[in-house]
Amino acid sequence: MAAHLQIVVPRIAANEIVLRPFESTDADAVTGSGYSFAIEVGDECVGQIGLWLHEMRHGRATVGYWIRPARRRRGHALAALQVLSTWAWTLPDVHRLHLHTDPTNKASWLTAERAGYEREGLLRSWQEIAGERRDMFVYGSVRPACHRR
Numbered sequence: 766m767a768a769h770l771q772i773v774v775p776r777i778a779a780n781e782i783v784l785r786p787f788e789s790t791d792a793d794a795v796t797g798s799g800y801s802f803a804i805e806v807g808d809e810c811v812g813q814i815g816l817w818l819h820e821m822r823h824g825r826a827t828v829g830y831w832i833r834p835a836r837r838r839r840g841h842a843l844a845a846l847q848v849l850s851t852w853a854w855t856l857p858d859v860h861r862l863h864l865h866t867d868p869t870n871k872a873s874w875l876t877a878e879r880a881g882y883e884r885e886g887l888l889r890s891w892q893e894i895a896g897e898r899r900d901m902f903v904y905g906s907v908r909p910a911c912h913r914r
Contacts, residue, residue, distance in 0.1 A: 781806055782844040784814060784852075804832070804845045811836040814845045816853055816862075824860035826853060830876075837872065846880040850906065860908045865891065865901040877904040 784802035799817035803810045812832035820827065828849060832842050853859050864882065866873040878884065882904035891901040 811841050814849050826859050826862055828862055828864040842876045843879050863905040865903055868902055874902055882906045
């Protein structure tokens with residue numbers, strides 16, 4: 766894994782969305798923990814998206830994203846997820862991407878589905894949020910044939 770890890774994290778742009786790495790992302794890449802990007806539209810940061818590599822020894826990476834409340838419902842999360850996913854497939858050791866969404870957050874799980882992720886199940890008591898154990902949907906995407914070696 767480490768041999769293929771990109772240490773200098775790129776600025777990624779597609780259409781109106783720019784994923785700009787946070788300054789700490791280069792250090793995160795060096796340690797192997799992942800990549801974190803600001804989601805920018807024009808000159809405004811509308812949210813954050815990350816690719817986390819804690820399971821890379823198994824070929825798996827986790828995606829997480831959020832959008833500022835005032836900028837939601839404009840397609841920014843979908844565009845950012847599509848851009849990040851496309852970029853992630855350029856990393857040779859990534860064979861599976863997955864993400865978790867709260868079952869009550871319909872906008873988030875619809876974003877995952879629209880980006881081509883498939884709902885794979887419900888993880889019971891998966892995560893603690895505000896002192897309460899919460900269930901999470903898990904969504905996955907496997908390396909497309911056009912990116913296989």
